[in-house]
Amino acid sequence: MYTxxxxxxxxxxxxxxxxxLYYGNYAQYYEIGRVEMLRSLGLTYKSMEEELGILMPVxxxxxxxxxxxxxxxxxxxxxxxxxxxxxxxxxxxxxFNEQGKLVNGGRVRLCFVEKAxxxxxxxxxxxxxxxxxxx
Amino acid sequence: MYTxxxxxxxxxxxxxxxxxLYYGNYAQYYEIGRVEMLRSLGLTYKSMEEELGILMPVxxxxxxxxxxxxxxxxxxxxxxxxxxxxxxxxxxxxxFNEQGKLVNGGRVRLCFVEKAxxxxxxxxxxxxxxxxxxx
Amino acid sequence: MYTxxxxxxxxxxxxxxxxxLYYGNYAQYYEIGRVEMLRSLGLTYKSMEEELGILMPVxxxxxxxxxxxxxxxxxxxxxxxxxxxxxxxxxxxxxFNEQGKLVNGGRVRLCFVEKAxxxxxxxxxxxxxxxxxxx
Amino acid sequence: MYTxxxxxxxxxxxxxxxxxLYYGNYAQYYEIGRVEMLRSLGLTYKSMEEELGILMPVxxxxxxxxxxxxxxxxxxxxxxxxxxxxxxxxxxxxxFNEQGKLVNGGRVRLCFVEKAxxxxxxxxxxxxxxxxxxx
Numbered sequence: 205m206y207t208x209x210x211x212x213x214x215x216x217x218x219x220x221x222x223x224x225l226y227y228g229n230y231a232q233y234y235e236i237g238r239v240e241m242l243r244s245l246g247l248t249y250k251s252m253e254e255e256l257g258i259l260m261p262v263x264x265x266x267x268x269x270x271x272x273x274x275x276x277x278x279x280x281x282x283x284x285x286x287x288x289x290x291x292x293x294x295x296x297x298x299x300f301n302e303q304g305k306l307v308n309g310g311r312v313r314l315c316f317v318e319k320a321x322x323x324x325x326x327x328x329x330x331x332x333x334x335x336x337x338x339x
Numbered sequence: 340m341y342t343x344x345x346x347x348x349x350x351x352x353x354x355x356x357x358x359x360l361y362y363g364n365y366a367q368y369y370e371i372g373r374v375e376m377l378r379s380l381g382l383t384y385k386s387m388e389e390e391l392g393i394l395m396p397v398x399x400x401x402x403x404x405x406x407x408x409x410x411x412x413x414x415x416x417x418x419x420x421x422x423x424x425x426x427x428x429x430x431x432x433x434x435f436n437e438q439g440k441l442v443n444g445g446r447v448r449l450c451f452v453e454k455a456x457x458x459x460x461x462x463x464x465x466x467x468x469x470x471x472x473x474x
Numbered sequence: 475m476y477t478x479x480x481x482x483x484x485x486x487x488x489x490x491x492x493x494x495l496y497y498g499n500y501a502q503y504y505e506i507g508r509v510e511m512l513r514s515l516g517l518t519y520k521s522m523e524e525e526l527g528i529l530m531p532v533x534x535x536x537x538x539x540x541x542x543x544x545x546x547x548x549x550x551x552x553x554x555x556x557x558x559x560x561x562x563x564x565x566x567x568x569x570f571n572e573q574g575k576l577v578n579g580g581r582v583r584l585c586f587v588e589k590a591x592x593x594x595x596x597x598x599x600x601x602x603x604x605x606x607x608x609x
Numbered sequence: 610m611y612t613x614x615x616x617x618x619x620x621x622x623x624x625x626x627x628x629x630l631y632y633g634n635y636a637q638y639y640e641i642g643r644v645e646m647l648r649s650l651g652l653t654y655k656s657m658e659e660e661l662g663i664l665m666p667v668x669x670x671x672x673x674x675x676x677x678x679x680x681x682x683x684x685x686x687x688x689x690x691x692x693x694x695x696x697x698x699x700x701x702x703x704x705f706n707e708q709g710k711l712v713n714g715g716r717v718r719l720c721f722v723e724k725a726x727x728x729x730x731x732x733x734x735x736x737x738x739x740x741x742x743x744x
Binding site for chain 3: 627629632633634635636637640664666667668669670671672673674677
């Protein structure tokens with residue numbers, strides 16, 4: 205299993221008039237989580253897209269809102285790949301506030317698309333080889 | 340069952356460099372869908388919050404990304420309440436493009452919180468009375 | 475002179491915890507204003523980009539925040555081209571609330587870039603011919 | 610003169626289909642710049658708002674778009690207070706890409722509002738005392 209953590213502060217523009225991090229902004233936290241996880245493995249999504257011609261569109265997302273996140277809180281984004289990706293890759297994400305309380309839990313499933321052919325492919329080997337030793 | 344439709348155009352700032360409506364922006368389409376549904380029933384979320392002191396935080400969201408939505412497309416947001424709300428209210432949302440193809444399907448569950456006491460309450464009667472005849 | 479008006483409602487996700495339309499979200503209102511102005515002239519920015527291969531990057535923006543805009547207000551976006559565009563095109567934007575009070579005034583200057591060559595060009599003739607009779 | 614730098618990566622959701630950081634998202638970078646500058650002085654905007662009852666609405670913003678910022682670039686946000694604030698506080702912001710090239714320059718003017726009275730006040734003394742030695 206591979207787990208990665210990164211932190212991000214809740215910005216004013218991300219709050220709503222309830223004083224909460226707006227429910228639609230969590231998807232950006234999930235994006236940060238998975239992109240920084242890939243970077244921790246020595247891969248950048250940017251290079252996958254530009255050099256390897258692979259897009260990763262999102263197929264499904266689920267979000268559970270457990271407690272509010274507030275302005276200026278430093279949120280810890282914990283992203284986990286519970287199993288080796290195959291035709292899909294599913295990132296599990298948990299967000300914790302500064303008291304270590306769970307704020308939000310989510311799950312995002314993406315696939316791999318070859319830009320040149322616009323066809324879905326299996327997980328590229330260069331990603332699998334980074335991950336295998338963890339499973 | 341109560342169903343309501345409203346349209347919204349995909350804006351440049353909502354696209355990403357894949358040329359798609361960014362996956363995190365669908366939540367705003369869902370918000371528009373449910374707020375305009377309430378307005379069609381003669382209720383505004385604004386007045387619920389300001390006059391009646393009721394907040395409606397989101398508890399859960401699920402999104403299925405069926406096909407991309409592109410810049411400048413006029414998206415039809417169809418929002419449905421499949422059953423009368425009780426402790427929760429669940430909006431089912433479907434987004435269609437100009438060709439009538441399903442772009443995205445989602446589900447958002449919210450609850451009702453009394454601002455004064457910060458406690459969860461059941462669906463307020465003034466909302467139920469607007470809805471009962473449809474069920 | 476050519477002036478165009480379009481309306482947009484302030485959404486929950488656009489407010490911040492001060493209860494105001496977040497200052498960074500006005501740029502999206504300006505975008506809606508100029509895109510809908512072009513559409514009113516029989517042009518879409520989408521077709522300019524896709525069929526004619528013209529991009530319009532923003533060079534400069536100025537925003538004056540006169541009074542707050544609040545959640546659920548229906549904002550009137552008035553966009554004006556004070557003079558015929560040449561190397562640049564400058565949109566003047568005024569936003570009014572439901573009481574007709576000025577909320578915000580802005581100015582956005584863009585140029586025209588030919589995608590194929592990545593070079594700046596003068597205002598394309600097909601845009602000028604739509605506009606000339608107004609000046 | 611007081612200058613502060615902080616970095617932020619361009620996220621996928623912040624790009625548009627031109628492949629650029631969307632012009633409307635720079636305001637969020639400016640927000641990060643000024644909030645982190647205040648933090649570097651030992652002040653948080655959060656505590657100003659919550660404990661001291663001071664709001665800082667934006668009155669004016671100007672943005673010059675010098676060159677595009679691209680996905681995944683680590684942007685350096687340099688924020689400068691050129692003079693001691695009085696009735697207003699003006700932050701000058703410059704954004705640099707990883708090559709050290711200027712991407713964007715901006716200016717944001719805010720005022721101070723006492724929440725209790727909803728009246729504009731001069732720069733609070735606790736902010737001035739942090740700044741005086743730099744001028």
